[in-house]
Amino acid sequence: MKKDFKKNILCIGAGYVGGPTMAVIAHKCPQYKVTLVDVNHERIREWNSDRLPIYEPGLDDVVMAARGKNLFFSTDIENSIREADIIFVSVNTPTKTFGVGAGMAADLQYWEKTARQILECSESPKIIVEKSTLPVRTALAMERILNSDHDSLRFDVLSNPEFLAEGTAVNDLLHPDRVLVGSRLTDSGIAARQQIVDIYANWVPREKILASDVWSSELSKLVANVFLSQRISTINAISAICEKTEADVTRVARAVGMDHRIGAKYLNASIGFGGSCFKKDILNLVYICKNYGLNEVADYLHSVVKMNDYQKERFVENMLQAMFNTLAGKRICIFGFAFKADTGDTRESPAIYIAKRLLEEQADLVVSDPKALRNAKEDLSDEGGHVEFIEDPYQAVSGCHAIAVLTEWDLYKSLDYQKIFQKMIKPAFIFDGRNIIDHQRCFDIGFNIYPIGKPPLTHLG
Ligand SMILES: NC(=O)c1ccc[n+]([C@@H]2O[C@H](COP(=O)([O-])OP(=O)(O)OC[C@H]3O[C@@H](n4cnc5c(N)ncnc54)[C@H](O)[C@@H]3O)[C@@H](O)[C@H]2O)c1
Numbered sequence: 001m002k003k004d005f006k007k008n009i010l011c012i013g014a015g016y017v018g019g020p021t022m023a024v025i026a027h028k029c030p031q032y033k034v035t036l037v038d039v040n041h042e043r044i045r046e047w048n049s050d051r052l053p054i055y056e057p058g059l060d061d062v063v064m065a066a067r068g069k070n071l072f073f074s075t076d077i078e079n080s081i082r083e084a085d086i087i088f089v090s091v092n093t094p095t096k097t098f099g100v101g102a103g104m105a106a107d108l109q110y111w112e113k114t115a116r117q118i119l120e121c122s123e124s125p126k127i128i129v130e131k132s133t134l135p136v137r138t139a140l141a142m143e144r145i146l147n148s149d150h151d152s153l154r155f156d157v158l159s160n161p162e163f164l165a166e167g168t169a170v171n172d173l174l175h176p177d178r179v180l181v182g183s184r185l186t187d188s189g190i191a192a193r194q195q196i197v198d199i200y201a202n203w204v205p206r207e208k209i210l211a212s213d214v215w216s217s218e219l220s221k222l223v224a225n226v227f228l229s230q231r232i233s234t235i236n237a238i239s240a241i242c243e244k245t246e247a248d249v250t251r252v253a254r255a256v257g258m259d260h261r262i263g264a265k266y267l268n269a270s271i272g273f274g275g276s277c278f279k280k281d282i283l284n285l286v287y288i289c290k291n292y293g294l295n296e297v298a299d300y301l302h303s304v305v306k307m308n309d310y311q312k313e314r315f316v317e318n319m320l321q322a323m324f325n326t327l328a329g330k331r332i333c334i335f336g337f338a339f340k341a342d343t344g345d346t347r348e349s350p351a352i353y354i355a356k357r358l359l360e361e362q363a364d365l366v367v368s369d370p371k372a373l374r375n376a377k378e379d380l381s382d383e384g385g386h387v388e389f390i391e392d393p394y395q396a397v398s399g400c401h402a403i404a405v406l407t408e409w410d411l412y413k414s415l416d417y418q419k420i421f422q423k424m425i426k427p428a429f430i431f432d433g434r435n436i437i438d439h440q441r442c443f444d445i446g447f448n449i450y451p452i453g454k455p456p457l458t459h460l461g
Pocket of ligand 1: 018077091133134
């Protein structure tokens with residue numbers, strides 16, 4: 001098999017990043033054999049089935065076009081390592097939950113286990129690419145582990161962070177703003193870097209492929225997430241001011257975003273950011289800053305996460321206040337549980353926090369979502385009998401006192417809210433945590449509307 005392909009590329013970790021990234025590489029580079037392996041056998045079985053383990057627009061087509069030709073999913077990690085020339089490592093790097101740095105630092109155990117397994121199984125030199133998001137200077141630790149044995153084998157450790165966003169992953173991979181490849185600035189490092197650049201050059205314009213040193217590359221990924229999440233927390237902070245002053249956050253964002261120095265993107269006020277990355281990457285950077293004694297920098301960055309937590313709690317408190325200071329026994333329908341639209345991923349979704357807080361207030365919940373109900377059930381599995389899961393939004397709202405829109409799925413913009421109103425208990429409330437529905441129209445139908453960062457529209461006098 002090996003001789004039919006120019007190179008064997010392996011990716012360890014077939015998750016939200018590894019899966020789509022390797023599918024696109026395979027699709028664009030038929031000359032390479034691309035294999036994905038994972039310790040999670042169920043995940044690999046699903047990658048080999050008709051129902052892929054993750055939902056991303058366009059992903060099915062890319063996978064089906066290459067699978068079985070030059071794209072393979074396997075649980076045979078050891079042999080796959082042996083055969084590989086280039087190994088991308090895309091295992092999870094969650095926040096540490098124990099010991100030193102608990103709640104802040106990145107948990108690098110999966111990364112390190114992978115490095116040791118690569119060392120154990122390798123019989124030839126390899127290029128190891130950090131695809132996971134890692135603390136700056138992790139490559140140094142990896143080099144030390146990988147080059148601790150085998151005098152004759154050489155491993156070059158590179159950084160190639162992934163900037164895709166879930167929900168638009170395939171498009172982001174096909175048309176990236178940039179691809180970043182960091183290496184040691186030695187002859188061997190630069191030669192290894194060129195091999196990774198050559199892969200992307202099959203479809204990414206050369207001027208968008210940035211070559212870098214390894215530390216800047218590792219740090220750039222964390223910094224990109226700081227900038228993105230900081231914009232969200234800033235506009236959310238402004239939404240709180242708007243609610244007190246009868247200003248409209250959408251108008252403010254528009255006026256501000258038309259300044260080309262600021263730009264219009266990432267200025268939608270909401271219940272806050274979620275997803276597996278923003279919070280963990282910022283906390284990781286906060287932890288690194290503290291370790292270097294950069295306490296003021298750490299505090300500044302930490303405030304982005306604190307503002308996000310505040311925004312979620314503020315949303316719940318607004319609901320409580322609007323609904324006459326009691327939610328006990330009231331039926332609340334949650335529209336959207338995914339952390340953003342066009343994904344089934346619920347990791348760190350604001351909906352988890354909000355749902356749990358509403359249950360604490362003894363509300364009964366009906367959770368609706370077009371793609372995330374499987375994950376939502378798991379997230380709320382400890383919450384007992386006060387939660388129902390109903391995909392059809394018209395069924396889900398039946399007998400509810402309120403709707404909380406928590407994910408910006410297009411579906412919720414075009415529902416028949418007249419029909420929905422008829423099925424609900426009056427006075428009926430909508431708390432639009434994403435500012436996506438037509439507020440005036442729903443108000444005219446009879447709803448009491450509570451957007452984010454705008455004056456509420458109510459019939460309550
Ligand atoms: N999800 C995103 O949007 C995104 C974007 C950019 C970067 N990242 C980064 O990419 C990395 C992966 O994220 P993800 O969302 O794909 O995570 P994920 O949890 O979906 O996937 C990681 C996979 O690695 C597997 N794994 C763990 N240890 C392993 C081992 N020793 N051998 C083989 N497989 C192993 C897990 O079983 C899992 O399937 C993280 O560092 C993350 O911060 C994620």
